Amino acid sequence: MAYTEQELEKELEHKEYEYGFYTDIESDKLPKGLNEDIVRAISKKKNEPEWMTEWRLEAYRGWEKMQEPDWSNVNYEKPDYQNISYYSSPNSSKPKYDSIDEVDPELLDTFNKLGISLEEQKKLAGVAVDVVMDSTSVATTFKKNLAEKGIIFCSISEAIQEYPELVKKYMGSVVPKNDNFFAALNSAVFSDGSFCYIPKGVKCPMELSTYFRINESGTGQFERTLVIAEDSSYVSYLEGCTAPMRDENQLHAAVVELVALDNAEIKYSTVQNWFPGDKEGKGGVFNFVTKRGLCEKNAKISWTQVETGSAVTWKYPSCVLKGDNSIGEFYSIALTNNYQQADTGTKMIHLGNDTKSTIISKGISAGRSQNSYRGLVKANSRAKNARNFSQCDSLLMGNKCGAHTFPYIEASSNSAQIEHEATTSKIGEDQIFYCNQRGIDEEKAIALIVNGFSKEVLNKLPMEFAVEAQKLLEISLEGSVG
């Protein structure tokens, strides 16, 4: 028997992840602090219709009653929410630098290692660029191609104006506006984000990437993404990029909702490389994300993530396997160095019959970092023949860091088959010697071995992304040896 929406909502009540942050930013936009007026002002500035303003306000009222949760494995100073500015218009954000010479050479060095073109480097670093840019024109042709197939790919602000029915129907349908503290906050104040709609039976011919959109409008600290794949459609979506993202906003609380209708497939890949803070652990982004996908009959959602950035990462991209025969996948690499803390994993909620999920998680901890896998696999008594396989491996480099595994496995069905394995180990001295003997020095040897360790997940990324991600792992480990 299929689930009713109410039952689903109840399932979702299980409080999602909870996160926290502190921030200390200057903003000359809206006054600091959060109240109904600010929420209204945000909505007004964005010229939103009344229903959207109401929606935000409801989220805000819910948020007000919620408490920032405490979690055991991450330590950070909780922010003063009344001391944050909740709106900065992307249009008004001036270029930070007039010329590339003013940019931190270390940052440019990293760009070069990643093989990022000079034009892109300027954009990423916030250098003023010429009006006519390569990628703008690329983006335009790109959009035209998509439009021919009926695919909508635009900013969420634009979607609110242009496709209100779709937004009304789906926004908040997977991550309810008061799902958790940070999702509620995002729902009240979200700045912008992406909207993507794939019509029935359409196979999106290219990887959709926020990269193009970012170039147009700049990212926000409260990003909101909504991807809808209609019956029998397919889309592969890439989020983030390998280039280090410096952002003066310390707090990032994004929401991503995926809806995969009958027979649809969504592949969602993320490379997260926000500023992790310096070697002493100062600064760095707090990245608290609510990501969840809903699978209808025969639908499939795969989350693939490479997490190397942020001072604190808390995210659990999840799949609600509501439809019979639906499939959820989660492939993750989380690398932490210096004082980074990552608490990441997934939730696979098996509700329909014959649903399957796979979890492959690779954690790499170096420096003084703490790296945790936290995941839930739940097979409800009405979910016949639920199948799950989870493999969580951790690699420790040095003994000042920690690697932790916290799987929650809840099964109430005798037809469920769930298998979870986890291992923790270090790189073998003999492996390093073997590499050394072939002329490969220690740092390179470690990079090689770490890449091998992460291979299963890297292979799930779209090709060009995989190559970059591989380099990124290498760069992120630099200086962790010896």
Added chain:
Amino acid sequence: MLQIKNLHATVEGEEILKGINLSIKPGEVHAIMGPNGSGKSTLASVIAGNEDYEVQEGDIIFDKANISELSPDERAHKGIFLSFQYPVSIPGVSVTNFIKTSINQIRKSRGLEEMSASDMLKTMREKSKLLGIDRKFLSRSLNENFSGGEKKRNEIFQMAMLEPKLAILDETDSGLDIDALKTVANGVNKLRTEDNATLVITHYQRLLDYIVPDVVHVLLDGKIVKSGDKDLALKLEREGYDWLKTETVNA
């Protein structure tokens, strides 16, 4: 090319090598034989620079330079290659990727450009053919779930790719089937030049039928107790080591 003088080495406080003297000239093939545990692999590891072993005394001169203080990768850059008795596996790292990294690191150390992808591919094709290695093999994870023989072949394949000056083959023959033994030995012979040298560690005469040594040494309890020409290996095959043990005791 290689001179070892009065080499003493310990592991965890126990002396394994007790004064080794050995000299190998360019173009030569030397064989080392000796009972289990006599220190053959230890000698190979010490030449390659394994830091698990502590050199107490003696010097290792390679290409006229004292390499005793060099790290294992620096020695590899100079052209020392060790085919391991027990090669370790590195999950997720393909043979191709590994060799590519290895070659480019060695080139880099010599101030050379990275090898172009097409050259790399061409050489790999050539050498894998020479050693009868299936191309599918090259995309597998290094040594992971390789059979004993496959591991050894892979070692020789890497040797062929790296073209070292000094190749030390530690029991490369064990685990190889008869045909593979011939292929590998052929490969080694084809790679021989005037300028490089080979040190073969083995228990069996069989390999030496194919790779004919100029000098055969017997290592016994951490010392080279006898050296001779290829006939020494034949005598060992027939008579074992006992006669040498009594000989050294009596000496």
Added chain:
Amino acid sequence: MAQTDQDLKEKLISSFFAFEEQMDLENDHHQMRDDAIKIFEEKGFPTKKLEEWKYTSLRPVLNSDFNLFPKEEKSLEYNDIKKYCIHDIDSYQIVFIDGVYSSHLSTTTHDKFDACLMSSFLNRPKYKPLVDKYFNQITPKESMDALNTAFSKEGAYIRVPKEVAAEKPVQILNFSTGSDEKLMLQPRNLIIVEEGAEVEVIERHQSLTENEVLTNSVTEIFLEKNAKLDHYKIQNDKQKASLIDSTYVKQAESSDCEIYTFSFGGKLTRNNLHYFQDGEYINSSMKGVTIIEDKQHVDHNTLVHHTQPNCESHQDYKGIFADRSTGVFNGRVLVDKIAQKTNAFQSNNNILIDDKATINSKPQLEIFADDVACSHGCTIGELDEEALFYMRSRGIPEKEARALLMYAFANNVLNSVNIPELKRRITKQIANKIGVSLGFEL
């Protein structure tokens, strides 16, 4: 008036003063008990809001008006209890009836080692140094433990001196007779195995009627250098009997402690089994077989804290759950920074027989040292399909084949049980539970 856990809490606290008056107020433990009741007063009964109690609610067993002190002493005859002890082995027996020591059913010793009563241990001056050194030293300051400490008075005391191997096992048997309609018990045990000493212990809680009983038991175990302990817990109680069994083990260098928990019955069972390793080359192992049905609930909460290098721990828990029963496995392995070369293995395998049965498993690794080999595995619902096929191809009907496989699944935990009679008993119980006819009498 409906009883709530709040009422029970009130009752416990007010009874505490009466209890204390009965006891000798001059006694050193007065202060300890007093502190403990304060902790309990502050924390109250644990609720599902606590991460460690996420999957187990005590509510259903706390809303009864329990008697805290049995009204009358009831005597039992050996025949009443025979079937609950391993009677066909030579052993010492320490027997309690409704929390009170029964001398005529017990065989204690002070000969080569001590196997006697907690009450005499706590009160006789000659034990004072040992009491100071060991009693209540490793019990955490959590509410149920504190509650036990506050009311701690009776239980088993076992001490095996240096280099002594106990010549026979010790059975600790706790019976409740049902002469009180509802009874709450707080047994407290202490086991000390000194340097190079060895002992085997069998522990059981058993009610003899269908009346309600709640046992909140705490056992502290100390193993000194090179000591060895095998401890078997048999939990196969009646429908209305609930048990919170907390066992805390502290091990010194090169000691070896193996604890088995066989959970086959009872209403609600919560096992806290925590090991604290305090030396190198320690082996800690815990094994469990849980086979339950109806609405029974069994929760295994384990912790191994590796604090020193070169130690091992092994956890192997198997569970088979029928009807509406629920199982919980919450296992933690904690490896400190200096605990290099730790080998820690944790495995939890479960089979749900019915669609209403539930298992919640949370195997956790928290690792701060890099040179370790740690792993855990958890499976739910997998019988070896190949073996099943093989058996069926030899003409064994599917139902029987499944039962046989399940029997094998549970039974392999028993491989290392060192008391053959016990092994035979448990094997038979497993077979009965699963409904396998072994075709031969054990």
